[in-house]
Amino acid sequence: MNDLDDLYREIILDHYKNPRNQGILEGPAVHAEEGFNPLCGDEVKIYVKIEGDIVTDIKITGQGCSISRSSASLMSQAIKGCSIEEVKALVSRFKRMIAVEEVQGEPEPVDLREFGELAALQGVVKFPVRIKCATLPWNTLMLALDGAQAG
Amino acid sequence: MNDLDDLYREIILDHYKNPRNQGILEGPAVHAEEGFNPLCGDEVKIYVKIEGDIVTDIKITGQGCSISRSSASLMSQAIKGCSIEEVKALVSRFKRMIAVEEVQGEPEPVDLREFGELAALQGVVKFPVRIKCATLPWNTLMLALDGAQAG
Amino acid sequence: MASVEVTNLANELRKDFPIFADIRNSRPFYYLDSAASSQRPMSVLDTMDRYYRHSHANVHRGVYGLAEEATGIYEAARRHLGRFIGARDPAHEIVFTKNATEALNLVAQGLGRVLLKPESHILLTEMEHHANLVPWMILQEQIGFSIDYLPFDAEGLLVLENLDALLERADILGVTLMSNVLGTLNPVSMLSRKAHEHGALVVADGAQFVPHFQTDVDQLGVDCLAITGHKMLAPTGIGALWARSEILEAMQPFLGGGEMISDVRLDGFTPNEIPHKFEAGTPPIAEAAGWDAALDYLETVGMEAISNHDRALTSYAISQLQDRLDERIKIFGPSDITKRGGVLSFELADVHPHDVAQVLDQHGVCVRAGHHCAKPLMRELGVGATARASFYLYNDEADVDALVEALLDAYRMFHS
């Protein structure tokens, strides 16, 4: 598999063309945040509904490339129904998987099996510029959760 | 004569060590202006006394290198007693002599005999950075004359 | 036939640009991103190298021969750039900056601060690069005033209906000579005439135009012009502001420090003469030497030959893209080829520009994808990003052909 095919796996293209959980949420339990990728103009808005400490619903709007949109879509599937703690843990494991920290040396090995479909995003590791596309929805989600916890 | 000897002719060194017309002037007919050479920190203040349209006296204070001080000293000798018109004509001929305009091509030929002792300053032509030293007192003089004519 | 001419020019010139030889030896390389930054000919690299090996010293303040030589090289570059754009007083009307962006910040802070009051208006266009938007917004936050905008139409041309009314209340018109996204060449001579009728000064962004067209500030009638070196074969790290000497005289100093002063006391300072009053600290000396060499190169090729080449290639590209990709591609900007420069922004159906650029890279085709530092323009176009191919004197039909093939591949990849 060449690098490009690795980046654009079928599952990525599927989630890009048919993104899950599109739309908006309203109501008192809903928290929303907007994120920008200043490099390319991608924009995403994430709505989370939080009941107790469970993310009971999530919706997404915005515009972006195949990576940022499929990342958002896969993320929305992965976190619905999780507790805030679980989501935060996943965010940090996900970032580790795609080697988000300064690109010095090899990314730490992670067990891809624990990621399920999310593992499809691992191909971005070889395309450092695209890493920001993949993380945009996750960073925006974190902001929304922070907002929720702050009040 | 090498270039350096040509720059530091005896007459230049003499006027540097024993500058003529040092001091200040006071009184209603006196106009004074200060000039700086931002490149090297040279400063000069020129006092002119103007009666009718004649420069009847000139005095100089300040600090500077051999070129700027001797230039001021020689200038003071040359212009005392001249009419403002004569002084202005001399200033522009002097600038022509030392090739003040943009250093493109050769300086125009001038008849050095008409300059008397001032001709000693012609050696700066080969040292473009020093041209500003030589012209500092002359430019400052022009400002003082402009001030005088303005009222 | 125009396109034949084109090929010859580029074939001849490309060998002067070492990057093509070096990279093409190892992989396919079609550089279509000169609107972001151009490549450099050997003569520019050699000039900089020679400068550092033979002539380097700090400028303006040294009496010794080497410092004088460095100063001579630096000031000669200034005069050359001045002549290149038709300045009346080349030695005094060019301020070297680090890029076009600094030049526009200098105008905003130096001229805007003198001219504008809280009740003033300035007029910009909706197609400006951030470099001609944000400096004004920063000044606006500091001293207050209003910003009006000239819109553009579906063809990417400025809509001039309300021009007189907007100019009537404006003190400054800021306008790009050429859009870096749409390629639009704005009718700046006419805009300047109108602006001056209404007493407004014209600040032109020449970052895209000057590298590609014979520029004459007198004929354009503008009052200030921002330029950047790296888009016109010169090194990174240098740009310039040209302004008429009366304007520069009226402007306040912006950056403070060595070189820009005539005197400094503990209680204040006296600025130096123009243009030095705006050049604080050690300037980009080697970069100025390199720019000088780049101007030589451009003059030898001839600016008219360059704009003809750009145009022929743009024409060829538009027709190829439309022929081969038909309704799968949408090209932004004027359809009238005489109203645009060598910059093509486009949208490939259902493929995000980022993905377009990624697939193209696999083919060795370098295009830019993103908002091109023109977010208000993108919003107006109704897109988040576009892909953009841009041409310069070293490009030819082979670059366009590679672009087309790669786009077809990208399309297939996302529509399988």
Add this chain to the structure above:
Amino acid sequence: MASVEVTNLANELRKDFPIFADIRNSRPFYYLDSAASSQRPMSVLDTMDRYYRHSHANVHRGVYGLAEEATGIYEAARRHLGRFIGARDPAHEIVFTKNATEALNLVAQGLGRVLLKPESHILLTEMEHHANLVPWMILQEQIGFSIDYLPFDAEGLLVLENLDALLERADILGVTLMSNVLGTLNPVSMLSRKAHEHGALVVADGAQFVPHFQTDVDQLGVDCLAITGHKMLAPTGIGALWARSEILEAMQPFLGGGEMISDVRLDGFTPNEIPHKFEAGTPPIAEAAGWDAALDYLETVGMEAISNHDRALTSYAISQLQDRLDERIKIFGPSDITKRGGVLSFELADVHPHDVAQVLDQHGVCVRAGHHCAKPLMRELGVGATARASFYLYNDEADVDALVEALLDAYRMFHS
């Protein structure tokens, strides 16, 4: 014996600097003006050349491989510079500017504007370079506040008697780590501690210090540090501001344009993250690559070896000048050699510094003459100008000996 060591270091290194081979072939060449600007080793020139031949593209906004490579080179230089001065977060705490002067303007406008009110005070020293004076004066004209000054004594050392009282009312202390005229090394660790006790932030000018001494911002305790590339073997056209990330976060944007924004709308903009929020427009990319190589070179030689070499040579120079010229020469600055760097300003009896430099040039000896962009300091010294010799790793005793001979000649010439 220290001076023997000295010679060996320079002899070995000088061959890395092409300018010495090139110029010395044709005439005597003793370069004693590195405090104004240093020369460059081959490795720096080669790195820039290689960058332009293999890797050039605009940074940060490109998806294609070449743009990614250029971005990698640029960001690696940032991290390297950060590590070089002991930054805790090298990737985020270095802002590239065009020179140290821009860095200090950025602090004044970015931090000063946030912190200072009309009733505020800042504290500077009377030995600051114009680059750490005029930016504050410009801001003062814009928003008002008072500037106090720390004086210095006959030895060129800061007078700290009123330090506590002055710091008590100050929000910012601006101080140079090393004077470019007197050579004085200021006790900045202590000053930072005191400043922080009084709640003042410390803005240090490292233009002269960083090229010559191992620098650790943590140990110095400063909050901001301005640096310039061309005095430390790097290209012209690049400088940097280091500041702790909290400080950078708190600072306002200064130059507006591309790259420094996260979003731009017609009615305003949102700044980008640090450090990009302060880097508007295309940055000095090749220059950053060159600086990276310069840091490699300095690290290979070792900063301690460099400061020891400077000190040994300064010592040798002082003793030679005093022995051979005795009361005909006056050397400014600290007599305690441990309190000064490799910069020697002096006065030759009855010979103006300009004339000194002119005669020295005839001997191939390059020294600077003038106010060295420190007019308030010159007034304090009671002179209009000084001549200044400065040393770096490629200098040796032969340079000093040539200086001494040339000075004797200048003296004779003006005293015959």
